[in-house]
Amino acid sequence: MSAEIHIAGLEKRFATASGDVLAVADVSLDVAAGEFVAVVGASGCGKSTLLRILAGFEEPSGGEVTVAGAPISGPGPDRGVVFQDYGLFPWLTVRENVAYGPSRRGMSRAAARATADAHLETVGLTRFAQRFPGELSGGMQQRVAIARVLANDPAVMLMDEPFGALDALTRSDLQVQLRRIQRSEGRTVVFITHSIEEAVYLADRVVVMTGGASHGVPGHIRAVVPVPLGDDRDVTAPAFNALKREISELVHERTAAVA
Ligand SMILES: Nc1ncnc2c1ncn2[C@@H]1O[C@H](COP(=O)(O)OP(=O)(O)OP(=O)(O)O)[C@@H](O)[C@H]1O
Numbered sequence: 598m599s600a601e602i603h604i605a606g607l608e609k610r611f612a613t614a615s616g617d618v619l620a621v622a623d624v625s626l627d628v629a630a631g632e633f634v635a636v637v638g639a640s641g642c643g644k645s646t647l648l649r650i651l652a653g654f655e656e657p658s659g660g661e662v663t664v665a666g667a668p669i670s671g672p673g674p675d676r677g678v679v680f681q682d683y684g685l686f687p688w689l690t691v692r693e694n695v696a697y698g699p700s701r702r703g704m705s706r707a708a709a710r711a712t713a714d715a716h717l718e719t720v721g722l723t724r725f726a727q728r729f730p731g732e733l734s735g736g737m738q739q740r741v742a743i744a745r746v747l748a749n750d751p752a753v754m755l756m757d758e759p760f761g762a763l764d765a766l767t768r769s770d771l772q773v774q775l776r777r778i779q780r781s782e783g784r785t786v787v788f789i790t791h792s793i794e795e796a797v798y799l800a801d802r803v804v805v806m807t808g809g810a811s812h813g814v815p816g817h818i819r820a821v822v823p824v825p826l827g828d829d830r831d832v833t834a835p836a837f838n839a840l841k842r843e844i845s846e847l848v849h850e851r852t853a854a855v856a
């Protein structure tokens with residue numbers, strides 16, 4: 598299952614003690630069903646704000662945002678969210694964590710358990726189903742978090758620096774797994790990362806955001822860069838590195854101009 602995302606003229610204003618802050622403005626983006634979009638940009642440019650609006654945790658101050666053609670009216674099981682901190686329930690086993698969503702949506706205990714086990718297999722954690730999150734490494738907990746989102750069969754996966762806290766080896770292992778899952782299940786993914794390499798490795802398109810309150814302009818989309826590299830990506834290939842360089846220049850342009 599997957600769904601398209603439509604964002605037009607989005608803006609988000611936050612009220613703070615020192616007045617209103619226009620965090621993002623004039624953000625327009627269409628993500629096709631089954632597309633993998635990565636969002637990169639300097640700290641404070643509004644990446645998480647955009648994701649939180651898509652998740653339904655924040656309301657837009659202006660503009661239009663729809664998922665599968667419907668306006669967002671709060672969090673929902675059609676949109677699965679994965680953050681940097683895994684957000685697992687520490688008092689539930691790994692299996693219970695993954696079965697939680699399906700159970701809550703009314704699936705029988707046995708069916709929820711079977712769904713959980715299928716998704717634990719997808720992320721390679723079958724042997725750890727009975728463990729508690731605190732007994733797993735960070736990379737394993739993050740895989741549980743991904744399995745938990747997949748178990749809800751979301752039309753859209755929203756991921757905010759999900760691998761940011763992991764070591765390089767675990768991170769590249771999870772990148773490979775996520776790409777395989779996304780390709781085979783055709784999910785729509787919006788994935789925020791500070792790693793341009795990760796963005797180019799994973800995404801069909803890379804959205805570059807710039808600006809942010811500390812730059813005196815609201816966060817906005819600087820460019821959208823297609824990644825025409827096919828499915829078998831080699832991070833050492835010249836074409837891969839050329840794209841990395843192009844995106845890096847776009848990310849750093851405005852910051853350099855203001856500094
Ligand atoms: N609840 C809030 N109240 C006031 N300002 C906020 C709030 N949430 C975000 N902001 C402001 O909105 C801007 C964008 O923040 P956001 O968290 O979206 O940035 P980001 O691109 O995700 O940064 P990072 O890479 O550091 O995670 C920042 O200036 C931030 O201070």
Ligand SMILES: [Mg+2]
Binds near residue numbers: 644645646
């Ligand atoms: Mg953020």
